[in-house]
Each structure stands twice: as structure tokens, then as C-alpha cells.
Amino acid sequence: MKAAMWAHPWDLIDEGPEQAANRLAALGIDEVNLATAMHSVQTLNPHNPERKTFFADASVYFQPDLDHYGSITPDVNATMGDDDWLATIADGFADTPVDLNSWSATFHSSSLGRQHPEATLESPFGDSLVWGLCPSNPAVQAYGRALTTDLASRDVFGTIEMELADYQYGTGYGWHHQEWFTRLGPLGEFLFGLCFCEHCRDHATAVGVDVETARESARSGLSALFEGELAYDTDIAGWLAEHPSVGRYAETRRETLLTLFEDFSSIIDPLDFGYYFKMGGLGDDRMGIEHSWKHGLDLYGLSAVLDSATVLAYHQNPSVVRDDVNATRTFFDEPVRAGILAGDPIVHDQDGLRAQVQAAVDAGANELSFYGYGVIPDRNLSWIGDVLNTV
Template sequence: MQFTMWAYPWDLRDEGVDSAAARLQQCGVDEITLATNYHTVQAFTPRNPKRRTFFARSSAYFQPEEDYGLLEPVPYEGMAGDWLAEIAVELAETDISLSSWTIGCHNSRLGMKNPEVTLETAHGDDLVFGLCPSQPAVQEYLCMLVHDLATRGIFERIELETFDYFYGTGFGWHHQKIHAELGTLGEFLFGVCFCEHCRANAADAGVPVKSVRETVATTVDEIITGDVPSTLSPERWVRAHPAVADYLAVRERTLESLYADLASAAGDTPIGSYVGMPEPGNEWLCGVDLKRLGTHVDYYCLPAYESSPDAVLEAYHTVEALTSDVPVHVGLLPGQPAVHDGETLETMVVALRSVDVPRVSFYNYGLLPEQSLDWIENASE
């Protein structure tokens, strides 16, 4: 079993790459998975020698080297030079390897600037936190992003997050206000995209798009009024609406084609995709068919931020059952609110060893207090 650690570039720079690498080696970690293109964030940094919090809008932590077209990564405003390049040079002098943690469609900065390429609800609202992967401009952006990173020759692998139909209301907008009970079904239907390209793709497949859109919009409204229970499972509702099921199937085929292009863009650099959103086994809510996409990725990574070994294994087995012989790596959160002591983390790692999980990732170097690093050190022995 190998161990890696997710990390933010500002934490490595503030502490010093050499110091961080040395601490990670003490922890038994041999790889950093670095946020290279990331969503809007406020991060609390308990061990950072220069700050206790960091704010950033959706930003790239490198200088783009490709001709991206309409959509292009926006370098972080506080970055002088190229943080990725600088970190890679310093890390090359250590025994810690480097991989990329890359956010795709979850980009509120690009969405606000280009609402015409974002997810469009059945009611006609632009969900500006999520770019729509049916849009040709978004597909071009995602492929160029992967190609740009892969051709730098500095990464062991590239991991993809939200390269899909980003779900429902997103991870939450600043001061988000929702005082109606949507439930999983309502949030899912609220987020189903009806942009011009999603509609055109479905129409080409013979789906009655207008009827599907009306059904989705009406159901969202009926969930709000209580005429449709918010507790109704999405699977059951979709089975009762076959035209909607056909519409959703088109999304899965669109992502399959996109992932083939992403694999081509990555060249010889292995790519992995994060799974488990909105929960393990329900990736289809984001348009993801794990068997289809498994043809084009080298592995999946499941962030299983659970509080017991049994819950971690349950999540792992749920995802593994839906894949087609694609390795599944697992992420653990060895701190609040998931894990509260080192013994629990050790038993999680032992459980994952017992089912031959090849790689465990820990979240996240700059977010964890010192005691969590001690837990990792003991668990990785």
C-alpha cells in the first residue's frame, strides 16, 4: 500500500517545500497530490507559520501554457510567478513525488463570466457554479487543461474532480439561502441541465426534450409544495419516468466521449477520477457511469470521509461493485469531523489493506492539526 497527501500550494510555500516534504516522509507519505486548478475556498490553516486562513476565488496555481479558447484558467491574483513550477522544482530535490489534483466544472469564476456555458435548470436559471460538460467550449477547456498539465512532465498522475454534471445546488454558495425542503430528489432535479447542447444531444437521440423539461420543472415545484414527497428516492422517481431516464442516459454517453478525449489529452500520464459524489453508488446523479468511464481512466479515487472502518469499507465495496476492473484508491479524513483518534485511523488503514486497496490518500496537509499527522505516521507503519 502506498500513501499520498492532498495539499494546497499556499501551505507548501508558507512552510517551505523542504520542511513539508520532510514531515510527510516521517508520516510514511511518498507523494503530494497538489491542488493545481481549484474552486473558491476559505481554508483554515492550523499549522501554517504565516496565517490561520486563506481565501481565494476559483483559481489556477500555474501560468497557462496552452491556447484555451473561450474558457481559460485564471491564475490566482496573489501569485507572483508560477507556484506549481516552483514547487515542482523544489520537490524534485526530495524523495516525494508530485501528482495533480485538478478541478474541472466546479468553477464559479468562469461561470459568472460565461453563464451561457453553465448548467441551466429546467426553470431556465443559470447555475453559475457549474460549467456544463455538454458545451463544446467546456469540453475544449477541460481537455486543454489536462493536456497543459500533462505536457509539463512533472506529474506522476492527474486526478480529476467534477469533470461531470456538477450536482444540484453545488457545495453551497456564499450565504446560500434555501428554506424549502428539496431532499435528494429535489436537489438532483433542480440541477439537471437543459442548456441548448444538452437539449440538442437528447433530441438527436430521439428524446422528447420539451416534455422531459416540463416534467422535471413541475416535479421540483411539486416537491416544494409537498405534492411529491422530498424523501422519494431519485432511482424510484426516474424508473417511473422513462423519458427522463432516456434524457439522463444521453448525459452518460456524453461524459463517456469526453473522458475518451481527456485520456487522449493526458497522453502517457495516468488519470484518475474522483467518485462518491453525491454519495457512493449514486454517481449517476452527476451523469457518471463508472463502467463506461472505466475504459478511459487508470483508476478511481473514493474520498471516504467516514468515522469507522466498517463505513469506509461499505463505501469502498459499493463503488468497487460498480466498476469494471478499475483500481479504486481511497481517501481518508484523519481529523474533524470524521476521525477523532489515532486508533480509529489505524483500523481504517488495516481494513483497507485487507481488501488490497493499492493507495490511500489523506486529506489535507494544510488543514490538519499536528496530532493528525502523528496519527498518519502511526497508521502508515
């Protein structure tokens, strides 16, 4: 079975791109999903020969062609400086059997959000959620198209893969040391991240949504959750049935995203266009791909746009991995990739990894993607090689 592995550029640079590619090939890895535009991060790098941790603000790991961009331009990684890690890695991989894919967290950038607060998601209370750029904003759309053009034109990738080029999640997936001591639950996460920027409001108003009622309902729902007047595990569908303006407001975002993804697809062609579907927090078994509507994603519409769909099935229970892949297959005829986190807190031994992989394969996954090269120990890498030998 075809297998890929996610990798951060600093691990490949520090080990030596060609050496790392040959090591991956020996494990049975066919492709590397290389981080090209990333959110803020600190990684622990168990087998990196130069450093055991890496800090980075949200940034890109190549030298962008600024002629592509408008008012929003990428931040080049400070550690990389004037180098171009993407170019160096592509050169190192050129004569190896491992192909490169681009992996970008397109609109998840606290750095760009701080620089352009007018372009971020806006909570129902008017807060700028600096970790996320809003896809309804024309300047953000232009940035997404420019970044996609820049990456696709590099002529080094087989697939352009994205995540979080959508309306994201209410807490921003833990973008820094957060202090959240109120139990929001799935409804609260959804409501807090529901964007009410001027562009989202204008679009919803144009199609007949009562925007002010929707915003007031969202605020009231969150306030009730804050004070314990509404249970954290309140059924979202039931709550939306009682507050239909909020549901209609959220629904309007799907058309915006689908149109933008069609633009991405045209830019990427003839390369393949892949997307990562991640719902909820790490190991959250309650949030399968069917919750994608919370991010504004129209799964049926995207099935006609994407060339592959990757479900990030980061669950300890193999049956939930199976369910994730099964659910994804109901929406997509295109190749479905199962994302497997091959380290803590999901996998602790080879048998556990094997059970996860087998569940994904049995559910019909066409390909596997493992997270991730530099952030798991050598021991875990050997588990991946052993498991792939038997799939």
C-alpha cells in the same frame, strides 16, 4: 501500502516545499495530490507558519500557457499574482522522495461561470448554475482539453487527477454561504442540477428524447418537493419509473462524458489518469459510487479509460468506508484509492482514523489518500504517520 496526501499550494509555499515534502516522507507519504485548479475556497490552516486562513476565488495556481486555450481561459489566483506556485513546488520536491500528482476541480468554477453564464449548467427552471460549467458545451469541452494539455505538458506529475469534470450536484457542494431552507433530498438535488442548456437539449433531442416533457416533469417534481407535496426521501428509481423521459434525458449525458474522458486519457498518456468519485454531501452515507450516474458518469465505460479511481469515502462509520471501497472495486479493475478525511467532522482521534484505514484496506483498497496536509492539525498528521506504520 502506498499513500498520498492532498495539499493546497499555499501551505507548501508558506512552509517551504522541500521542508514540507521531507516532513510528509517521514510520515510515510509517497505522493502529494497538489491542487492546480480549484473551486472557490476558504481554508483553516492550523500549522501554516504564515497564515491561519486563506481565501480564494476559483482559480489556477500556475501560469497557464494561453496558446492552449480558446474562448474560456483560466483565472490565475490573485494572491499568487505573477508567481508560479506550481513551478516553485515542483522545484522544491525534485530532490525529495515524494512525487507530485495534479489535482484539478476541472469544471467547478464560479469565477468562470460568472464570466461565461452561457457555458454553465442550466437548471430545469432556466437558472444559470454559475458554479458549474456544462460538459456538453463545446467551449467547455475545449477548455477541459486545454487545461489537461497544459498540466500534462508540465513534465512534473506522475498522475493527472480530476474531480467534478462532470455534471456535478444540484447545490454545487456548498460553493459559498448558501441559504437553502427547503429539504430537497437526493431526488431534489438530482433534479435541480439536471442541466437543460441548449447543448444538453440538442443532444437529447437528436437521440429521440422528449426534452420538453423531461423538463416539465423535472420542474413539476421540484415544485412538489418545494411545497411538501412530494416527500424529500422519495425513491429516485421509483419516481423515474413514473417519469421515464427524465431518466432517458439523464442517460444521454453518459455518452458525452465518456467521449470527453477518452479525449482526456489520450492527452494525458503516457501519464496516468485518475478520477475522484464523490456523491452527495460530506458524510452522506446514502450516496455511494453507484449514484455516479447522477453526475453523468458511466462507471463501466470509465473502467476502460481510467488508470485509477479514487472513492472519497468521507464517512464516520468505518463500515460505510468499507462499503464504498467494495462498491468501487466491483466497477474497476484498475487501482482503487480510498480517500480518507483525517479531520473534523469525520475523525477525532487516532483510533478512529485507524478504524477507517483498516476498513479501506480490508475492502481491497490498493492505495490511500488523506485529506489534507494544510487543513488538519499537527496532531492529526502524527496520527497518519502512526497508522501508516502499522498498515
